[in-house]
Amino acid sequence: MSLLKPHRPPYRWSAAAWIAAIVIAPAAGAATPAELLAGYVGEAGGAPSPERGQSLFNSRHGRDWSCASCHGAVPTGPGRHAATGKPIAALAPAFNPERFTDAAKADKWFRRNCNDVVGRECTAAEKADVLSWLIKLKP
Numbered sequence: 001m002s003l004l005k006p007h008r009p010p011y012r013w014s015a016a017a018w019i020a021a022i023v024i025a026p027a028a029g030a031a032t033p034a035e036l037l038a039g040y041v042g043e044a045g046g047a048p049s050p051e052r053g054q055s056l057f058n059s060r061h062g063r064d065w066s067c068a069s070c071h072g073a074v075p076t077g078p079g080r081h082a083a084t085g086k087p088i089a090a091l092a093p094a095f096n097p098e099r100f101t102d103a104a105k106a107d108k109w110f111r112r113n114c115n116d117v118v119g120r121e122c123t124a125a126e127k128a129d130v131l132s133w134l135i136k137l138k139p
């Protein structure tokens with residue numbers, strides 16, 4: 001740990017701080033599905049409904065696709081992109097440990113997919129409903 005030697009000039013400390021920030025930053029977004037759910041529930045200000053989440057997920061909302069069109073009606077196994085045919089890994093976290101472990105990723109895809117399917121962004125309450133249903137799906 002030569003950076004910590006007292007005779008080093010002070011700018012070394014700021015370089016070390018930058019490196020720490022870069023190394024630690026990706027972990028800052030890390031979360032568990034339960035933590036993400038708690039965040040949406042807090043924002044929504046009410047208890048989530050897995051039944052409402054399932055219904056949102058499987059409805060077409062007057063448009064071409066439902067969430068199920070790409071993820072499957074019960075997303076415990078691989079889905080397939082409705083337009084490109086590309087496989088999509090299971091969405092339910094009990095079947096895919098990478099799911100809902102990154103708040104930025106979850107929000108990005110909620111935004112994109114709700115816009116495609118519902119024609120607008122999903123509310124925090126809708127995200128809480130969907131995620132509470134997905135968390136309930138167990139092997």
Ligand code: HEC
Pocket residue numbers: 057065066067068069070071081082083088089098099100101102105106109110113114116117118130
């Ligand atoms: C046109 C295809 C398509 C539709 C329709 C679709 N998705 Fe997705 N979804 C994807 C793709 C592609 C990804 C990103 C690839 C991946 O993560 O496997 C994704 C990822 C996600 C993620 C990221 C989860 C995570 O943390 O990894 C969420 C949440 C999600 N979708 C929710 C929804 C919801 C809710 C709907 C309906 C409102 C929906 N999706 C409809 C294709 C779709």
